[in-house]
Amino acid sequence: MHTYNAHVGSSPAVDLLVNQLAPDARVTVLTGAGVSAASGVPTFRGADGLWKQHRAEDLATPEAFARDPRLVWEWYDWRRQRIAACRPNGAHEVLAAWSECYPGFTLITQNVDGLHERAGTRRVLRMHGSIWEVACWARCAGSPLRWHDDTVPLPVIPPRCSYCDGMIRPGVVWFGEAIAPAILMRCHEATRCDVFLTVGTSAVVYPAASLVQEALMHGAYTAEINLEATPASSLVDQVLHGPAEIILAEINERLGLRHGNPAARGSR
Ligand SMILES: NC(=O)c1ccc[n+]([C@@H]2O[C@H](COP(=O)([O-])OP(=O)(O)OC[C@H]3O[C@@H](n4cnc5c(N)ncnc54)[C@H](O)[C@@H]3O)[C@@H](O)[C@H]2O)c1
Ligand SMILES: [Zn+2]
DSSP: OEEEETTTTOTHHHHHHHHHOOTTOOEEEEEOTHHHHTTTOOOSSSTTOOBTTBOHHHHSSHHHHHHOHHHHHHHHHHHHHHHHTOOOOHHHHHHHHHHHHSTTOEEEEOOOSOHHHHTTOSSEEETTEEEEEEEETTOOTTSOSOEEOOOSSOSSSSOBOTTTSSBEEEEEOOTTSOOOHHHHHHHHHHTSSSEEEEESOOSOSTTHHHHHHHHHHTTOEEEEEESSOOTTTTTSSEEEESOHHHHHHHHHHHHHHHHTOGGGGTOO
């Protein structure tokens, strides 16, 4: 295993990864909250992870919603307002560019903020849904499974279902809930790749955390980009420590130099 530290700037380690990122490589990237940190979206486990003294893990559950829907919706309304004011950062932009130039590129994200889509990324698999979607809590017969709603701030909390007038819930996958089987199947398929990168995720939430192991089983070259060590660090071929937005920009620049076409790889 090779380790790179962005603060030290040992660039040859980046070159090892760049070597793997051949123009025809099948590339899969798994992202977590760390990718959006530089945009100002708080991570769950970072210093900014608390809201009114509540831990995210105690709010993002069906039990918490059943107990106190107003509290949970107030938290989501706050997060939606905060995310609405954020813009995609350099990490989102590099990945969006790769989604255009790598033919077999797949982006799997645990993020619900929609910033990958706003950066223009193609083929995004959203494991945990979207904060910009809602669903009927009672799953009433007339309502679709989920629908788009990006009203910020919400005029009424908790918001009502326009089909049955009951409560609606955020269209995200909460702790303890199942990921949509069709999405999960496509995530597993995407682990059959040449290069698998895990970026800005604490790698503790399953099944996202097991995807890197699957990719290894399929013979992929694996690397992790994170500010700190995670449970995935000991598994991957290469660990790159530092901010995703800086490391991805550096990789992208090297790719441009190596393959002679920097414009195609990132200067969007
Ligand atoms: N932006 C979002 O949509 C968002 C935000 C918070 C939580 N979540 C949800 O929280 C769950 C928690 O999992 P998670 O692993 O995504 O988040 P997490 O909060 O558990 O972990 C974030 C990870 O990112 C790293 N990190 C922070 N800033 C970074 C940077 N600039 N560059 C690289 N790495 C950085 C941290 O070291 C940490 O390991 C997911 O299910 C997700 O749906 C989503
Ligand atoms: Zn309804």
